[in-house]
């Protein structure tokens with residue numbers, strides 16, 4: 572008789588543990604579902620996260636290339652064509668056109684400059700974007 576009660580009690584305890592576990596899991600998962608959905612919200616362009624990283628990456632790309640043989644930034648490089656404040660003079664597409672020697676600017680470049688610039692078309696697209704972000708950040 573006692574053994575039967577003990578067995579019953581064990582069953583009740585197990586069932587209760589299961590019910591509480593399920594209830595806790597349901598509550599907890601409902602919470603995480605809300606958190607997971609947040610990054611899907613549109614991010615306003617002005618506060619785009621990662622801008623600072625892209626500019627930093629663009630600075631590295633700039634330094635790894637030979638831009639400074641013809642250009643200078645903050646007095647570093649060739650004084651022939653300073654890029655200081657280029658972000659105030661030009662919009663991104665124009666900066667990009669000059670960097671890559673696109674047709675729209677080809678007439679204003681020497682054959683040597685054009686050759687160098689067209690060589691940058693080999694770069695990874697993300698690196699070009701980062702490079703343009705860096706130059707666009709050079710404002711007066």
Ligand code: HEC
Nearest residue numbers: 636637638640641652657666669670680681683684687691
């Ligand atoms: C062989 C020389 C040469 C190299 C190398 C070169 N450029 Fe230029 N770049 C020029 C010349 C020449 C111009 C024409 C405008 C001028 O004289 O300021 C120009 C213009 C530009 C402009 C427009 C600036 C303005 O104020 O009119 C940008 C932006 C630019 N280059 C970016 C770059 C970047 C970024 C690199 C490296 C990835 C690079 N250039 C490499 C020669 C060069």
